[in-house]
Amino acid sequence: MKKAEEVGFATLLVIIFAMFVILGWGYAKRPRIVPLTLSIPGLALSVIHLANSIVKFKRAGKKQQTNVPEASAPKPLRHQKLSPPGENRKILEIWAWIISLALGINFFGFMIAIPIFLLAFLRFFAKRSWKISTLIAASFILAVYLVFYVGLRTTL
Amino acid sequence: MIEALWDGLVLVFSWPAIGYMSIGVLFGLFMGFTPGIGGPVTLALVLPFSFSLDEVSAVAFLLGTHSVVVTGGSVSAILFGVPGAGPNAATIIDGFPLAQRGEAGRAIGAALTASALGGLFGTVVLACIIPVLRPVVLVFGPPEFFMLAILGVVFLATLSGDEPLKGVIAGLLGLMISLIGEELIVGTKRYTFDLVYLWDGIKLVPAVIGLFAIAEMVDLLVKGGSIAKPEKQAALSSPWTGMVDVFKHWGLFVRSCILGVIIGIIPGLGGDVACFLAYGQAAQTAKKGEVEYGKGNIGGVIAPEAANNAKEGGALVPTIAFGIPGSGSMAILLGALLIVGITPGAALLNEKLDITFAMVWTLAIANLGGAAIMMLMAKRLAKITFLEGSVLAPIIISVCFIGAYMTTNSMGDIIVAIVLGVIGYEMKRLNFSRAALLLGLVLGRIVEQNLFLSIRIFGADFIYRPIAMVLVVLSVLVMGWSFLKPVLQRRNEKHAG
Numbered sequence: 001m002k003k004a005e006e007v008g009f010a011t012l013l014v015i016i017f018a019m020f021v022i023l024g025w026g027y028a029k030r031p032r033i034v035p036l037t038l039s040i041p042g043l044a045l046s047v048i049h050l051a052n053s054i055v056k057f058k059r060a061g062k063k064q065q066t067n068v069p070e071a072s073a074p075k076p077l078r079h080q081k082l083s084p085p086g087e088n089r090k091i092l093e094i095w096a097w098i099i100s101l102a103l104g105i106n107f108f109g110f111m112i113a114i115p116i117f118l119l120a121f122l123r124f125f126a127k128r129s130w131k132i133s134t135l136i137a138a139s140f141i142l143a144v145y146l147v148f149y150v151g152l153r154t155t156l
Numbered sequence: 157m158i159e160a161l162w163d164g165l166v167l168v169f170s171w172p173a174i175g176y177m178s179i180g181v182l183f184g185l186f187m188g189f190t191p192g193i194g195g196p197v198t199l200a201l202v203l204p205f206s207f208s209l210d211e212v213s214a215v216a217f218l219l220g221t222h223s224v225v226v227t228g229g230s231v232s233a234i235l236f237g238v239p240g241a242g243p244n245a246a247t248i249i250d251g252f253p254l255a256q257r258g259e260a261g262r263a264i265g266a267a268l269t270a271s272a273l274g275g276l277f278g279t280v281v282l283a284c285i286i287p288v289l290r291p292v293v294l295v296f297g298p299p300e301f302f303m304l305a306i307l308g309v310v311f312l313a314t315l316s317g318d319e320p321l322k323g324v325i326a327g328l329l330g331l332m333i334s335l336i337g338e339e340l341i342v343g344t345k346r347y348t349f350d351l352v353y354l355w356d357g358i359k360l361v362p363a364v365i366g367l368f369a370i371a372e373m374v375d376l377l378v379k380g381g382s383i384a385k386p387e388k389q390a391a392l393s394s395p396w397t398g399m400v401d402v403f404k405h406w407g408l409f410v411r412s413c414i415l416g417v418i419i420g421i422i423p424g425l426g427g428d429v430a431c432f433l434a435y436g437q438a439a440q441t442a443k444k445g446e447v448e449y450g451k452g453n454i455g456g457v458i459a460p461e462a463a464n465n466a467k468e469g470g471a472l473v474p475t476i477a478f479g480i481p482g483s484g485s486m487a488i489l490l491g492a493l494l495i496v497g498i499t500p501g502a503a504l505l506n507e508k509l510d511i512t513f514a515m516v517w518t519l520a521i522a523n524l525g526g527a528a529i530m531m532l533m534a535k536r537l538a539k540i541t542f543l544e545g546s547v548l549a550p551i552i553i554s555v556c557f558i559g560a561y562m563t564t565n566s567m568g569d570i571i572v573a574i575v576l577g578v579i580g581y582e583m584k585r586l587n588f589s590r591a592a593l594l595l596g597l598v599l600g601r602i603v604e605q606n607l608f609l610s611i612r613i614f615g616a617d618f619i620y621r622p623i624a625m626v627l628v629v630l631s632v633l634v635m636g637w638s639f640l641k642p643v644l645q646r647r648n649e650k651h652a653g
Contacts, residue, residue, distance in 0.1 A: 009582050013325060020332050023347055031344035034604045035335050042328035049321055094377050098553060102570050114554045126546035140551060
C-alpha cells in the first residue's frame, strides 16, 4: 500500500515540476533563468524517483504473488493496527474536519467557527462527553477573546 | 566607554524601565509560546503601547518583548512541533522527536540554556563591536549574501539522511515554491495563476505551520495516543539535563553563536537563515555513534537556538549604527525608536552611548530572565506531551489557524497552511525531508536577488571577492564531505564487520 502511495506522490512531484518548467518557459529572459535552472533538474530527479518507485512497486507486487495464498492467511485480530483502507478513511476524515474548520472561519469568522469545531470534533471524533467538549470549547474561545480582543485590542 | 556601560545598567534598573521590561518579557514569552504568533507580529502589537513612554522605558519594553519571543517559541516547537516564530522552525527537526521520546524536559532545558547563553554571547559581541562597527558591516555585499545563501542550500545535502535523492527533490521543491510571486527586479508575476494573494509569494509562517504543525497533528490523530508515550512519563527528563548538554556540546554552541552573530550583523539576510545554517553545520559535524540528526539529537536543538538568540545582538548593530534594519522585527523596532525620539547613527555611538548600552543590558537581562522563567515551568509544560492527542490536536490546529491568519490577515494564509499540511504529511509518511523543503523556501529568494545584484554591480567576477571566495571553498568542502561521509562510514562498517 505504501509503495502505491510512493508512486502516487512521485507522480504528483513530476506533474508539479513539469508545471514549473512549462510555465517558466513562458516568462521573459531574466525572470525565467533561476526557475528553469532549478525546475529542470527537479523534473529530471523526480522522473528518476518515479521510475525507482514504480520498480519497487512492481517488485513488491511480485513478492506478494509468491507469498502464502489468501485463503490460508490468518485473519487480522481486532486489536491490530488499522488496515490500509481503514487508515485511509481516518486520514480523509481528519482532513475533512480541518477543511471544514477553514470553511467555517471563512464564512462565519473565528469566534463562531472555532468553538463549533472544537465541540463537534471532541464529541464526535474524540468521543468525549458533551460536558467536557463544551467546557474545552468554551474555555478556549474565552481565552482567545481575552488575549486578542481585550488584551491586544485586535480583532480576528 | 566604561562609564557609559555603567550608566546603561543604572538606566535599565531604574523605575519604571525595569517594570516595563518585566512586562515585556512575560508578554514576549507568552506570544512566542503561542504557535505561529511570534516575531514581527508581537512587536507590531506592542508598538502602540510604547508611544507614551520615555526613551529608556520604551527601549526596555520593546527589546524586552522582542528578545524572548524566540525563547518562548522554542518551547512550543519542542512540545507540539509548532514553531512559535519562523526562526524556531529548525528546532522542530530534532526537538519534536525528543519530545516524542519523552525527553521534552531535556530538550526544553537545552533550548532555554542555549538561548540564554547565546543571547548573552550576542550581547557581548555587540558591546565589543560598537567601536569598530562601520568597516565590519560594510564588508558584506550582495556577492557575500549570495554565497552565504548557497552555503545554506548546500546544507540541503546534509538534511537528506540516507535518501539523498528525496532530500534534494524536497529542497528543489522548496526553492521553486519560494519563487512564486512577483519577481523583484523585472516585476514579472511568476506561478501566481492570477491570484492577487500569491503576488507576495508564499509566507514562511503559514508554510511552517502547515508543513510541521498541521502535518504532525494529523499524524498524531491517525496514530492515536499522545505526543509522547505514556510509559515514558515515569522517567520524565529533567530540564537540568538539557542545561548540562549545552556545556557538554560547548564547541557546537560557540560555533552556532558565532554564525548567529555574523548573520545578525548582515542586514537583509534574516533570522530564519541563521537557525538553518547553524543546524546544517551541526549536522555536518555530527560524531559517530550519536543519534542521527532529524531523529532527536540534542545538538539539533542547541545549534539553532544558540544562533537564534546570538543573532539578536548582531541584528541591533546595523539597526542602531546605520538605521539599516536587519529583519522585519528590527524594522519595527527602528520605527519605534524614531517615534520615541531615538535617532540611529552617530549620536547613539557618541552622546547617547548610555542609551545604546541600556539596549545591550536589556537584551542580556531579558534573555536570562526569560530563560529562567521558562526553565521553572519546563517540567510542567513537558507534561502536556502526555495529554490525549485527540483532545490536544484540535486545540493546536485552531491556534495554528489563528497564527497563520495573523501573518497577513488573509484566508490565503490558512489555505497555504492546509495545502502545505497535506504535502508535509505525505512527506513525513514517505520519508522526504521537510527540513530541506523549508530551507529551500527560506533561501530561494535570497539566492536569486543577490545573484542578479552581484552580476549587476560587480559583473561575473563577483565570485572572486575575498569573502565570497572563502565561502565558495567552504561550500565545495561541505558538499564534498556530505557525499564522502556515508561512503567512509560504509567502508568503516565493512572493515569493522
